[in-house]
Amino acid sequence: xxxxxxxxxxxxxxxxxxxxxxxxxxxxxxxxxxxxxxxxxxxxxxxxxxxxxxxxxxxxxxxxxxxxxxxxxxxxxxxxxxxxxxxxxxxxxxxxxxxxxxxxxxxxxxxxxxxxxxxxxxxxxxxxxxxxxxxxxxxxxxxxxxxxxxxxxxxxxxxxxxxxxxxxxxxxxxxxxxxxxxxxxxxxxxxxxxxxxxxxxxxxxxxxxxxxxxxxxxxxxxxxxxxxxxxxxxxxxxxxxxxxxxxxxxxxxxxxxxxxxxxxxxxxxxxxxxxxxxxxxxxxxxxxxxxxxxxxxxxxxxxxxxxxxxxxxxxxxxxxxxxxxxxxxxxxxxxxxxxxxxxxxxxxxxxxxxxxxxxxxxxxxxxxxxxxxxxxxxxxxxxxxxxxxxxxxxxxxxxxxxxxxxxxxxxxxxxxxxxxxxxxxxxxxxxxxxxxxxxxxxxxxxxxxxxxxxxxxxxxxxxxxxxxxxxxxxxxxxxxxxxxxxxxxxxxxxxxxxxxxxxxxxxxxxxxxxxxxxxxxxxxxxxxxxxxxxxxxxxxxxxxxxxxxxxxxxxxxxxxxxxxxxxxxxxxxxxxxxxxxxxxxxxxxxxxxxxxxxxxxxxxxxxxxxxxxxxxxxxxxxxxxxxxxxxxxxxxxxxxxxxxxxxxxxxxxxxxxxxxxxxxxxxxxxxxxxxxxx
Numbered sequence: 001x002x003x004x005x006x007x008x009x010x011x012x013x014x015x016x017x018x019x020x021x022x023x024x025x026x027x028x029x030x031x032x033x034x035x036x037x038x039x040x041x042x043x044x045x046x047x048x049x050x051x052x053x054x055x056x057x058x059x060x061x062x063x064x065x066x067x068x069x070x071x072x073x074x075x076x077x078x079x080x081x082x083x084x085x086x087x088x089x090x091x092x093x094x095x096x097x098x099x100x101x102x103x104x105x106x107x108x109x110x111x112x113x114x115x116x117x118x119x120x121x122x123x124x125x126x127x128x129x130x131x132x133x134x135x136x137x138x139x140x141x142x143x144x145x146x147x148x149x150x151x152x153x154x155x156x157x158x159x160x161x162x163x164x165x166x167x168x169x170x171x172x173x174x175x176x177x178x179x180x181x182x183x184x185x186x187x188x189x190x191x192x193x194x195x196x197x198x199x200x201x202x203x204x205x206x207x208x209x210x211x212x213x214x215x216x217x218x219x220x221x222x223x224x225x226x227x228x229x230x231x232x233x234x235x236x237x238x239x240x241x242x243x244x245x246x247x248x249x250x251x252x253x254x255x256x257x258x259x260x261x262x263x264x265x266x267x268x269x270x271x272x273x274x275x276x277x278x279x280x281x282x283x284x285x286x287x288x289x290x291x292x293x294x295x296x297x298x299x300x301x302x303x304x305x306x307x308x309x310x311x312x313x314x315x316x317x318x319x320x321x322x323x324x325x326x327x328x329x330x331x332x333x334x335x336x337x338x339x340x341x342x343x344x345x346x347x348x349x350x351x352x353x354x355x356x357x358x359x360x361x362x363x364x365x366x367x368x369x370x371x372x373x374x375x376x377x378x379x380x381x382x383x384x385x386x387x388x389x390x391x392x393x394x395x396x397x398x399x400x401x402x403x404x405x406x407x408x409x410x411x412x413x414x415x416x417x418x419x420x421x422x423x424x425x426x427x428x429x430x431x432x433x434x435x436x437x438x439x440x441x442x443x444x445x446x447x448x449x450x451x452x453x454x455x456x457x458x459x460x461x462x463x464x465x466x467x468x469x470x471x472x473x474x475x476x477x478x479x480x481x482x483x484x485x486x487x488x489x490x491x492x493x494x495x496x497x498x499x500x501x502x503x504x505x506x507x508x509x510x511x512x513x514x515x516x517x518x519x520x521x522x523x524x525x526x527x528x529x530x531x532x533x534x535x536x537x538x539x540x541x542x543x544x545x546x547x548x549x550x551x552x553x554x555x556x557x558x559x560x561x562x563x564x565x566x567x568x569x570x571x572x573x574x575x576x577x578x579x580x581x582x583x584x585x586x587x588x589x590x591x592x593x594x595x596x597x598x599x600x601x602x603x604x605x606x607x608x609x610x611x612x613x614x615x616x617x618x619x620x621x622x623x624x625x626x627x628x629x630x631x632x633x634x635x636x637x638x639x640x641x642x643x644x645x646x647x648x649x650x651x652x653x654x655x656x657x658x659x660x661x662x663x664x665x666x667x668x669x670x671x672x673x674x675x676x677x678x
Contacts (some may be wrong), residue, residue: 016289017413021217022182024182025221031173032170032176035166046237046238047237048156050386053380054377073125073380081120083283088113094106095107190415192195209399220409232396238391239384241384243379249348289340304578348381356380386410423507425504431510436594436625437499439494440458440459442458443493444456445490454483456649457648466638469629470642474647475645475648483495484595485511515591515597518599528564532583535587535590544590551586589616595626598626600629626639639656641655
């Protein structure tokens with residue numbers, strides 16, 4: 001057996017993605033079942049409204065009540081039966097004296113009249129079934145009968161609208177709840193995703209998948225459980241009604257359906273490809289827009305507004321062109337449906353008119369009616385066909401929305417299924433006491449194969465020790481921090497805390513025991529108090545204020561109009577760089593972690609604030625394992641030991657005095673720092 005290539009398997013999986021979304025929707029089975037029942041009732045009432053045309057025509061044009069219609073139909077059927085029986089008897093009498101050619105024609109005529117006889121007998125049986133109800137519950141006066149029919153039509157219409165409202169509400173609930181479930185899973189997956197995954201995909205692309213594509217899936221689910229269920233049932237009710245009037249004429253009317261279905265499926269394939277390209281370009285557009293807005297200061301500072309606008313307009317134009325292709329295919333689908341509806345009605349109108357005007361039951365030797373059709377019957381038949389064309393027209397929008405949902409599902413579910421490489425162990429170890437020593441044993445790591453960032457890196461950091469890390473750009477300082485926080489796992493070697501491989505701890509326990517302050521301050525568009533409390537949600541206002549005092553942030557906070565309830569703006573834009581950094585330090589102090597990591601944490605603080613903060617840090621890091629990435633001389637004074645790195649390797653480690661005596665790399669770095677300070 002030939003193995004299926006990976007590409008084919010992937011394509012097959014993508015074909016099932018929308019089906020997976022529908023499977024998730026089936027969790028809300030009671031909403032689906034109730035909406036389906038409503039759709040069925042809508043279809044029945046839709047057909048009943050159209051069927052009401054027959055009594056209206058008979059009443060208005062012939063002045064007959066339903067009682068008169070029953071009597072006339074019974075008389076006509078009995079007359080037709082008598083005529084058929086007489087013809088059959090006459091033909092059977094002629095049969096013995098006929099030659100071979102005449103015999104075949106006589107036998108054909110006898111069979112035809114037998115068929116007409118059976119049809120009329122069936123008609124009498126159906127009429128007899130309705131007769132008691134009509135005679136008991138309907139008036140014998142034509143005008144009163146007309147009032148009754150219109151009253152029933154009005155009630156049926158109101159009920160149909162009520163059932164339609166319930167159906168639409170429940171279908172919308174299923175769609176939105178399913179998408180909420182998908183968004184919930186996607187967001188949890190995104191929060192667990194490796195950092196480099198987010199950097200590769202782009203923020204705009206991820207937001208597009210979580211918000212934009214899931215909305216397209218919601219529309220597809222709503223369409224499938226809504227229109228796709230309601231409109232075919234309405235069509236089925238009309239088809240059943242038309243079949244009751246004349247099923248042979250109905251079959252003739254539907255001969256064009258296979259051709260229209262072929263064009264419809266072809267257009268659907270084109271539409272799906274166009275939707276895929278448009279969604280990808282839209283995600284790219286959102287990514288570009290997100291970056292331009294986020295880096296607006298940089299854009300304006302370098303006078304790049306025109307450049308950014310040109311890039312945005314280029315992508316937006318591509319999106320426009322692809323959306324216009326989708327609109328073209330949508331228009332073709334709508335045209336196909338309209339032409340199909342007109343073709344069905346035209347075929348039946350020509351054949352029906354021929355039967356009525358000529359009083360025939362056959363056309364071109366083909367039997368199209370069981371009896372001679374009346375103008376009333378053919379008008380009701382046309383009404384049912386028009387009733388078919390309306391749902392058919394509405395169904396033309398279905399394919400466009402389903403194809404859009406299928407493409408969106410193909411983009412969403414790969415992210416939905418992604419299993420992060422960094423995840424909790426099956427049986428996590430309990431994080432030990434606050435005194436936590438750190439060991440890196442022969443650690444190697446590379447973001448890209450063949451380009452190592454850390455090579456055979458080993459270091460022991462005793463519990464309660466403060467270690468400063470220095471080195472040039474790209475030497476691996478930030479990577480070392482990322483490994484301690486387990487944003488990544490090493491390619492080889494082990495990172496231990498308190499004697500355990502950190503992969504043995506749950507991520508929440510590990511990171512819950514680490515305070516982290518970055519060079520690029522990360523603040524949410526929320527109040528100052530909530531930003532300090534982030535990571536310590538149960539902290540009281542007094543604890544928040546105490547942490548702010550230790551970080552020397554209370555002084556400027558108390559001068560703000562709303563003090564701790566002041567909103568900091570997007571990315572903390574209402575505050576200065578030093579103020580933002582002090583809030584980040586206050587956040588770490590409030591957490592009171594076993595391990596403190598400072599990544600250039602005082603780089604944006606003015607000298608006076610830095611002096612005050614260092615005084616607080618000197619007390620705060622006592623007995624606390626602290627790792628500091630820094631190039632500031634003042635921060636180095638806080639460290640018990642200093643680690644020197646170069647090109648992903650440990651050059652030396654010791655006190656300032658020891659390194660000044662033996663480490664040329666440290667001497668060079670120190671000299672550079674002194675020059676910068678001067």
